[in-house]
Amino acid sequence: MGAYLTRRVLLMALTLFGMSVLIFVMLRLVPGNIADILVDSAGIADPKEKAKIARELGLDRPIFDQYLQWIGGLVRGDLGFAYVSERPALEEIAPRIPISAKLAGLALFFSVILGVPLGVISAVRQNSVVDYLLRIISLSGLSLPSFWLGLLILMASVQWFGMIPIYTNEPRSFIDEMLLLSIPAAAVGFRSSALIMRLTRSSMLEVLRQDYIRTARSKGASQTTVNYVHALRNALLPVVTIIGIEAAFLVGGLIVTETVFNIPGVARFLVEAILWRDYPIVQNLVMLIAFCVVVVNFLVDMAYMALDPRIKYAD
Known part of the structure; x- marks a missing residue:
């Protein structure tokens, strides 16, 4: 167990290092930079002024030196200064993290509290009216974009309640x-x-056809015990994986939702920073998202160990 955890932590560190290099290099490969944007917006035509701005922002230094400065700042907790607002990047990012975290947490809570019980009910009552109704609802949820659903909610709120539920x-x-x-x-x-x-639903149906489920029924176990003790625990293994993927997606996938509902979160701020080529903000936000994804994957592995005692990781 200890050796496995050590390997996983080292793999997380290596993954984050690779992500940091990729984020830093790809951001600089995009045409244009903050100096060009500031010069164009100010109507400055003098190349010397542009060079001065680039020198003040450190953009004239070698890219390797810029990377070392950024990583060293991350280690010390110094995220640099935002180019647009000229404030510390941490002061710009920190107030927005709790808002996006609450939104993502609530969305994940709704997903799990509705998805898992309804999936179990749909599998237990296979080919019944309830099963067909739940399958139609699930197909509607997969085919309806979240931003369109958000707009429908806004219009319905105005029509029925006379108010707009935005931030x-x-x-x-x-x-x-x-x-x-x-x-x-x-x-x-x-x-x-x-x-x-x-x-x-699909995982439960597969598990309910296993031999040990028939054995439990033949021994006189109740339907509730078979479905929710024997079957559900094994059926949850692939479900935990998709929950982890959805949690990672929600961390950085709230851009449209935060824009539609005017929520001052991290995802919306990231888009604004990308448009301005605000390197410190973009780098740190994307790195934060990468860190959250890596941590979620680690937690999913730990959940697998807790749910299935057959999974053994050799030291």
Whole structure:
């Protein structure tokens, strides 16, 4: 166990290092930079002024030196300064992280709390009216884009309640914020719940056909025990994987939702920083997303070990 955890941690570190190099190099390969944008927006035609701006931002230094400076700052907790606002990048990013984290957490909560139970019900009642109805709902969730569903929710709120549930002002309390975020979270989580429900159904159907399930039934085990003790635990293994993938997707996949509902989160801020070629903001935000994805994959591996005692990792 200890050797496996050590290998996984080292693999995480190696993956993050590779991601940091890829992020840094690809960002500089994109045509244009912040100096060009600032010069064009200010109407400056003098090449000397452009060179001065590039020198002040450190863009005239070798790319290797820029990379070492960035990585050294990450290790020290110094994320640099945002080029546009000229404020520390940490001050720009930190207030937005909790907002996106709450939105992603609520969306994942809705996905799991709806997807797994409904998938089990659909499998247990295979080919019944309930099963057909749930399958239609799941197909609707997979085919309906979240941004379109968000727009429909906004129009329905205006039509029925005379208000728009968007992030216009700072919520007065934690409960108010959760209620405000629950609407976009449900819009995003609807697609994820449909995917989880279909995977749970197919996994449950496969497990329910296994020999040990028939043996449990022949020994007199109740239907509830067979379905929710013997079958569900083994059926959850592929479901845990897709939940981890969806959690990683939600970390950086909330761009459209945050834009539609005017939520000042990380994903929306990332798009704005990309448009301005604000290197410190883009680098740190993409690195944050990569870190979250790697950690989620690690947690999925740990969940596999907890759910299935047959999985043994040799030291």
